[in-house]
Amino acid sequence: MKNELILKNAQIVLKDEMINGHVHVKDGVIDDVSEGALSSVLDKSAEDFEGDFLLPGFVELHTDHVEGHYAPRPKVRWNAMAAVLSHDAQIASSGITTVFDALRVGIDHDADLSYDDMKTMADAFHRGVEEGTLRADHFIHLRCEVSADDCLDAFHKFDQYDLVKLVSVMDHAPGQRQFVNIDQYAVYYKGKLKMSDADFKEMCVRRTAASERNSDRFRTEIANICRERGVILASHDDATVEHVEESVRHDVHVAEFPTTFEAARASHQAGLAVLMGAPNIVRGGSHSGNIAAKDLVEMGVLDILSSDYIPYSLGQAVFRLAHEDEAISLPEAVRMISDTPARAVGLEDRGSIEIGKRADLVHVKKSRRTPVIRQVWRNGMRVA
Template identity: 50%
Template structure:
C-alpha cells in the first residue's frame, strides 16, 4: 500500500482541457482530479508547472545506440538497457515499446547478432525491477530478409511482446520510392562504395520479390491469432493502405504521402509519424512532413523514433501551429492515442481510476524542461 500523495497548483492537461488543479494519488492510481489549489499541508505544490500524463512511446530504436556506441564497440547489454531506460524516463516516457529489428538492412550491421542479447537484457532488468519505465517489446519485421519469418516465430510468444510491425525497406518503394534518396541514405550511413551499393540494391530487390508478400501474410496471421496489435510501415499508395486495412492492422507507421495518410485515417488505422519530423520541420527521407498531415487533421500519434527527447517537444510544437491541435489533443498524440492503439486501457491520460503515470514539466521559450516523472505514483525521475 502506497501512502496517499497530493499534487497541487499544477497546470493539469486532461484529454479534453487544461486547468490549474490538484491530483490525489493512491496505490499507484489517480483517485481524484480537482480544479483549484489544495491548502492541505501535505500537498506538494508544483508551482504552476504543467502536469501531463506519462508519455507512451510505440516505436524507438534508441537502445541500439547504447549497444553499439561506436563502430566496433559492443557494450554490455544490461548496462546499455539501464542507460537507455534512464534516458527514456528523463524524456517523460513512462511506457516504451522497444523496437527490436528482425532482419537487418545494413550489410555491415549487427542487429541480428545483438537481438538475443537485447531481448534477454530487457527481460532480466524488468524481472529485477531495475527499470524506471514500463518496457514492452515491438518486433520490427523486415520482410525482405530471408530469416525474418523464422526468427519472428521464435520470439513472438515472449511475454513482453506487445506490438509487431511489418516493413520492406528495399529500394524503389515506400520510404525509399526515390532510389537516389535510398542510395544517399545508405552510402552515407554505412559508408558503402558505389559497387557495394549496386550489389546491395540488387540483393534487396530480389529478396523483396521472393519473401515480402509471403512473410507479411504469415506474420499478420500469427499476430491476430495471439491478439497482438500490428502496424504497417511506410505505406505510400492507396493500394498499400487498402492492403494494410485488409490485414486488419491497427497502426499506420510513417506513411510517406498525404494520400496514404488520409486513406489510413479513413480506413481506421491510427496514423503514426516521427516526432523528429515535427521538430526538424520535415522528413529526412524527403517524404511528407508530419506537420502537413496535422494541417489535414490526419495525424494521430507521434513517436520519438531515434530521439526520445523529441516526443514532448514535438507535441508542444504541434499545439503551437495553425492546425486544429490544441494542447490536450497534441498531448493525447503522445499518451492516450498510442496507449489505445496498443490496447492499453489503463493509462495514457489524467483520469480517475487510471495509472498515476505523470510528468511535471516547465516550458521555456517553447522548450520542455522536465522536472519530475512518476510511474504508478512512484517517482522515477
C-alpha cells in the same frame, strides 16, 4: 502518507481541456482531479507546481534508441543490462512511462547487428522487468524486414518472449515505400554505410530481388500469426491506397510513417491510427525527404507521435505544435503521445489524467522554446 501523492497549483492537461488545480494519487492510482485550491488539511502535504504543466505519462510505440547504447561504435558491444538501464534512464527522464522497444527481425548480411544481439537485448529487457529495475514500463516491438530471406525464421526465435506486444512489417527495398526516390535512397545508404557506387548498385539489385522473393509471403504469414496470438500489428511506410487496403486486410491497427498524403488519409479513414515521428515535427520535415508530419496534423489525419530516434522529442513536438505552430490545442497534441497510442495497443489503464487510471505523470516547465521535464512518476512512484 506513504502511499499518497498530492500535486497542487498545476496546469493539468486533460484529454479535452486544461484546468488549473490539483491531483491526488493513492496507491499508484489517480484518486481525484479537481480545479481550484486544496483544502487546508491536504495543502500542507502537497507538492506545489507553481503553475507548471502536469501531463499524463508519454506512451512510446516505436523507438530503436537502445541500439545506440548497446552498440555505441562499430563492432563494440556494451554490457546488455547496462545498455538497457542507460536507455531506460533516458526514456524515463524524457517523460516516457510506457515504451515499446524496437528490435530488428530480418537483417541484411552486411548489418553490424545480428540476431544474437537482438536476443541479448531482449533477454536484458526481460530481466529488467522481472527484477523491477527499470524506471519505465517496457514492452518489445519486433520490426520485421519482410524482404529478408531469414525474416520468418528470426521472427519465430521470439515466440516465447512474453514482452512482445507489437509487431511491424516493413520493406526497405529501393524504389518503393520510404525510398521511392532512388536518389534519396543513395544519399541515405551511401552516407550511412560509406558505400562506393558499385557496392550501392549491387546492394540495390540484391535487395530488390529479395523483396520480390519474400515480401508478400512473409508479410501475410506474420500478419496471420499476430492475429492468432492477439499481438497488435503495424504497417510501415505505406505509400499508396493499395498498400493501405492490404494493411486493412491484414488487420493492421497502427500505420507507421506513411510516406504520402494519400496513404495517410486512407489509413486514417480506414480506422488505422496514423503514427509519425516527433523529430519530423521538431525539425520541420522528414530526414528522408517524405511528407511533413505537421501537414498531416493540419489535415486532421495524424493520430500518434513517436520519438523514433530522439526520446526527448515527444515533449518538444507537442509544445511546438500547440504553442509555436498553433496547429492544434495542447490537449489535442498531448493525446498523440499518451491516450491515443495507449488505446491503439490495448492499454486502457493509462494514457490520461483521469480518476481510476494509473498515476503515470509528467511535470513540465515551459522554458522558452524547449519544455523542461522536471519530474516523472510511474504508478505514483517517482522515476525521474
